[in-house]
Amino acid sequence: MKRVISLCVALSLMGSVLAACGSQETAADTSASTGTTVAAASGSAETNAKKVNIKMEGITSPTYTAQFWDEYKKTIEKDNPDVTIEMVLAPGTDRMVWIKSKYAAGDAPDIITADSETFSNVEGAYAEVPADLLENVQDTAISRVNGKVIVMPASLQIKSQAYYNKKMFADAGITEVPKTWDEFIQACDKLKAKNFAPLIGCKEAWFEAFGYATAVLQPDVIDAKPNFLSDLKEGKEKWNNPVMSDSLKRFQELTRKGYWYKGSTSFSYTQAVDEFFKGTAAIILNGSWMAPQIDGLEQKPDFEIGIFPIPQTTGVKSIGATTGTWAVLASSKAVDQAWKVVKYCIVDNQELYKKYLQNDNLLSVTKTPVTYESTPTVALFNKNIEGLQPVMDFPGLAGDNALPAGFGDFYNTSIQSISRGTDVSKVLDDMDKEYQKLTSK
Template sequence: MKLFTNKMIPLALTVVMFGGLLAGCSKSTETPAASTASSTAPTTAPTEAATDAPATPAPDEKITLTVAMQSSDWSDAAQQMMDKFTELHPNIKIDFSQIPNDTSAEYLQPKAAANSLPDLFTIDGGDFGSQLAENGLIADLTNTDAGKDVVDGLKGVFTSKSGKLFGIAGGLSTSLIYYNKKLFEQAGITTMPQNWEEFLADCEILKGKGITPLTVAGGDGTINNTIWSTGFADSVISKDPEAVKKITAGTFDFNTPEYADVFTKAKTLYDKGYLVKGVVSLMYGQSNDLFMQGKAAMSFSGIWLAGTMMKSDFGTGVFMAPWNMKDQAKVPILATETGFGVAEGKHKDAAIQLLNFMTMGEGYYIYQNKKGNIPMMKATDESKIKIDPLISTYIKDSQASPVTGPLWFEFLPSEVQSKLVQTFQRVFTGELTPDAAAKFTDDTYKEAIKNKK
């Protein structure tokens, strides 16, 4: 099945086709609807019972909604959405706070334990949110307007063990490499690398021209979206298509040369001087800025940045990260973006009203066109959606792959997730060898599995 033909199909049909693709096509790395519960998730549920549909607050009822989002790359759009919503609903005030990217579980866990979750928040699909839903801390969004309209194929990792929809995905997610066309032209690179060997050769050419080849955030969890997830897909899933299922079943062995290769490739880039200076502590926003300022020829990032990265002064192109060896096909990443959840609390109805505005009302187009990714909702006005043709083509090519990989947070135990950034940093600085990093991950994983029994 293909998401796009040679001529762009209507977006309303696109999202329906995409939903069917994720739900029905045979992808060997399909993520289970819910994984084993996180041992760090709280066990105390609020006393308020869940309701399916939001009740509109009375016009004279004054409400303050607490909203916490990962939105550093679309903060202006987030604020615009909140302002527009409060303009339409003057009785609702929004206390909005921005949380660092890829730290939703760390931010939410202590608040959940204290039964003080924000009314609306960003949350990843997978283990942590599933347990919060099972414990009654997150509203089941199945029968809300947003829950009914979100693309079916994006629901799986936001569905708990008992079938509760605890989040609305923020869109289709995939990692890719953005490149500076002007700098590539200066270096004489006219064709995109198709494998790891060619990628290293191009990096050497760029370095020889005095151009920093690649920027990637090594100081926060976005390195897991990029180098880890792509490395795991190309080095592990390509050889063991059942790897994700084994991990969720508690039977996977991380202490292997294939998994160590994830860190070997990262260390190779670091040792050869192909990564931007300060990569070990470089944060997400800083990495994005370096690319947009023309200080690196490539940025390993995600489709969620397309709305920003494709609007450069130098001309931006994209290609699939060639982490595959010469005799091996690429394994692209296809997953869900961080989504939106609602707490079970006294302001749940108003929070769902805001959620519907963000995902189906005027707020949705503010969000979507800032992100520039593939829509996650079925009922969209295609005349209001702006997607760069290069991004459309990239998705089409990714969908054509017989095997795809998920993102790290969709299937790894939370204990393993929390150690990945530090593991990369220790590999970069030489504290751990790639083999030692593989063993460390395996030890962490086995301990997590043992604690859940």
């Protein structure tokens, strides 16, 4: 089935992105080592002498494998004989730490395809996106920094929903998925009463934070304070406010009530997902990328997996989202050729763009929507988002309302520390201090 419905949803989501958060995620463990490169294809000396070498970042995950990127680069090189693509594979975990170290060492890829918001507030880090390239994407997907567009919209990614073990739910007497936060807590109580671990997480801060943050915390904040991020930047708001505090105390309640599987804090992301597939816990809060992973499993779990939107305090009204962006380093020796490659990948070769989107269950942001076949779990995930208001993930924002460089990591570790029991007010005070320090540089 073509993703006509979900792409219509994507367009409606994009139309309300700016209203949700002002002007404008996946990681997994991988066997690929940090900074792994996929070697360029060889050719005659005469041909190679005319080629321009471009380093291009590729993230590694269960759906974006080294083989995927090898085929991807070969397609680019076949149709662009003037360039040689050197794929630099980012690690599945600690990706932002990796790209920061690469940038600091002057060894970052020419084209950054993940976490480009990391340097969107660093003056002079990125080359400006050519106007003729921007003409091909939805206007509402475009973010500006001081009037300039320095990141190219590439996709829309829906963030977390709750993947759940239908057998455990049935055994616990849960006949309907939760539609309010109170019902979610009641479901967890019923699961625990049957000696099922309600939730499973992992030791990695990004994952422990993002499920609740994108699905509940950030929608709670934007629902009560629509201009929170711009007001924060202008000094009119603080992280330590009643809405943030109340929502994070509810998050901490999940730990206090013993809902997390006891081994969660020792798991990597990949281990946590594998344990869920084994039936270790009833629910995992995860992103859109897990849906195609489920459909691609060679050995299926011995239970049926369902999906439901994680309810906010006032019910299911919003869904976390991120506009994925690509960027070209201003320091690149081949800026024009790099933008040509970006245009080829997102605009000119729609089959290649489709493969990029399909592998991670992403939605297109081009004016000409790109559709692809939906597998069963992907279709279920996308059906759930119909009619929901998008709230853009705070750490994933680019543009004037982007968090200062370095704060995204601090944000995730702060939320993780609350899950581990640290006093909410103290954590929020520390967030205010760190935000002030980084914005005053």
